[in-house]
Amino acid sequence: MSENKIDVEKKVMSAIKSGHIKLRSRYVFLAEKLGFGSAIVFTVVLAVLFFSLTFFYLKATDNLWYLSFGSRGLFAFLESFPYLLVVASVFLVCVAGLIIKRSGALYRRPFGFVAVGLVGFVVIVGIVLAFSDIFDGIEHRAFGDRCGGRFFKPFLHRGIEARGHGMVGRVLEVNGVSLNLQTPFGIRKVDVSIVEDAPNMQIVAGMFVMAVGEQRGDVFFARGLRLINENDMPMLGREIHRRFGVPSGTPPLCFQ
Numbered sequence: 001m002s003e004n005k006i007d008v009e010k011k012v013m014s015a016i017k018s019g020h021i022k023l024r025s026r027y028v029f030l031a032e033k034l035g036f037g038s039a040i041v042f043t044v045v046l047a048v049l050f051f052s053l054t055f056f057y058l059k060a061t062d063n064l065w066y067l068s069f070g071s072r073g074l075f076a077f078l079e080s081f082p083y084l085l086v087v088a089s090v091f092l093v094c095v096a097g098l099i100i101k102r103s104g105a106l107y108r109r110p111f112g113f114v115a116v117g118l119v120g121f122v123v124i125v126g127i128v129l130a131f132s133d134i135f136d137g138i139e140h141r142a143f144g145d146r147c148g149g150r151f152f153k154p155f156l157h158r159g160i161e162a163r164g165h166g167m168v169g170r171v172l173e174v175n176g177v178s179l180n181l182q183t184p185f186g187i188r189k190v191d192v193s194i195v196e197d198a199p200n201m202q203i204v205a206g207m208f209v210m211a212v213g214e215q216r217g218d219v220f221f222a223r224g225l226r227l228i229n230e231n232d233m234p235m236l237g238r239e240i241h242r243r244f245g246v247p248s249g250t251p252p253l254c255f256q
Contacts, residue, residue, distance in 0.1 A: 039099050044122070047092035051126035053155060054085040056135040060235040061159035062168045066212060069224045073212045076166025085155050093122055139235060143242065160184035160239045167211045167220050168228070168236050170244070171203050178219075181209065184239040188220055195225045203227075208237065 058064055063080045066073035097115050129135075142153040143160075162185045169181025169188060177193040190211055192198040203209070208230045211222035230237035 040096060043092055043096040043099060044118070047089060047096055047122045048125050048129065050085060050089040050092060050155075051122050052129040053135060053138075053152065054082055054089055055127055055130035056139075057082045057085060057156065057159055057235075059130065060135075060139070060233060062166060062210065062233045062236060063159075065210060065228070065233060066166050068226075069212045072224050073166065076163050076212050079163055079165060080158065080161075082155070082158055084158070088155070089122075093119060136234075139238070143239060156235070159235050162215075164215050165212060167213070167215075167222070168233060169209065170230075170237075170240050171205050171207050171209060173205065174203055179203070179209065182240055182244045184236055184243065186243075189218060190220045190222050190225075192222045192225055195222050198225055201225070201227065 061080065063077060063082070066077040066080065069076075097118055100114055100118070138152050139156060142150065142156050162183075167181065167183065167188065167190055169183035169190075172180040172182050172187060174180075177191065177198070179190045179192060181188050181190055190209075190213075192211070195211075208228045210226055210228045211220065212224045213220060213222040215221075230240075
């Protein structure tokens with residue numbers, strides 16, 4: 001054994017005895033490794049869940065459809081956007097990245113590479129899950145009587161809230177140039193007197209319509225109106241069905 005090696009061993013032993021270096025059991029290192037690993041998995045799973053929920057919200061509500069009205073639908077788009085879900089998703093991705101960096105996992109890879117890989121994983125898996133039936137069940141539990149989905153209700157409830165600049169509902173009746181709509185938040189009156197295409201539209205009771213405009217008191221004054229398929233925004237359709245039931249067949253109604 002060389003003199004240098006003996007010298008180093010003596011210095012290390014001296015530091016241990018003096019308390020400057022503290023020995024730790026291998027079980028402590030193992031526990032820390034398992035703890036970091038569990039935290040990473042748990043946070044990534046939550047990030048995927050919330051991103052999936054965000055994507056599900058966008059495809060199941062009226063939010064993105066308001067953009068089809070152009071600038072007239074911008075305010076309705078902004079007030080129906082799922083800010084809470086987006087913030088939760090971004091926050092969880094950031095936390096997962098910080099835990100990975102702190103744990104030293106994948107230390108041979110640049111952190112930027114790890115971050116891009118993490119975001120890509122969350123996005124891809126999240127989109128795949130969003131197209132499954134998982135979140136239909138979560139939505140049903142969130143707005144139903146079961147307690148299992150109540151945790152998700154605050155994140156999804158924005159999808160069925162009243163809008164100040166947008167309206168989606170099922171036609172109940174037509175009165176002159178106004179519509180009475182069944183909406184997720186009750187029956188609402190929509191004035192379509194300044195909508196150019198309204199006189200040419202044939203409205204059937206039970207049909208779904210979408211409007212952009214402005215809520216003034218008890219009346220929503222529409223500036224744009226279009227017929228929609230309830231399957232294009234199923235979360236609102238299901239909430240209307242839960243609230244009012246499925247209507248029986250009725251004759252066509254037209255604007256007078």
